Amino acid sequence: MMMKRLEAEITPQVLKEVRSFLKIESLKDMADFIGVSLNTYKNWELGRRPIPLWLQNFLTVVIKNVEIIEVGMVVRHYIAMFFKEPKVAERMREYYPHFDMEHIINFPMLDFLFQTFSAVPYSKIEGRLEDFLAGKFVEHTSLLRKKLEGVQN
Numbered sequence: 001m002m003m004k005r006l007e008a009e010i011t012p013q014v015l016k017e018v019r020s021f022l023k024i025e026s027l028k029d030m031a032d033f034i035g036v037s038l039n040t041y042k043n044w045e046l047g048r049r050p051i052p053l054w055l056q057n058f059l060t061v062v063i064k065n066v067e068i069i070e071v072g073m074v075v076r077h078y079i080a081m082f083f084k085e086p087k088v089a090e091r092m093r094e095y096y097p098h099f100d101m102e103h104i105i106n107f108p109m110l111d112f113l114f115q116t117f118s119a120v121p122y123s124k125i126e127g128r129l130e131d132f133l134a135g136k137f138v139e140h141t142s143l144l145r146k147k148l149e150g151v152q153n
Helices: 012-021 027-034 038-045 053-084 086-095 101-106 108-117 128-133 141-149
Strands: none
Touching: 012 038, 012 053, 012 141, 027 038, 053 086, 053 108, 053 128, 053 141, 086 101, 101 108
């Protein structure tokens, strides 16, 4: 009978990268986010105890969630840019006289959906698109997700 592995194959360094990526500064906040004691999380991140497989799987799902939210944010950004083009705005108003340009550009329902479906506090990811557009280094979610998934069999 083959035993199923219970330990993750990720390193403590990957845990640190995930914590940094999620903009969770303290070990305590990360432990609270995961739902474990500070000592438990600290032992994982410092390499004193093996990282459980469930944590690797949990973090993979969280990073996938952030990736989905980011894609939605990018799509909204480019749609807003499209509708801000004078010719597009003019044509929309011509064909749809009651067209509310500000509502389409800001689309508050998307903010509600992003905040509702975000697995991490939305405030931790909402600035990532702005950072990217400003040319600041932002690690892409798919790279971190591959680090988490790539080590799984």
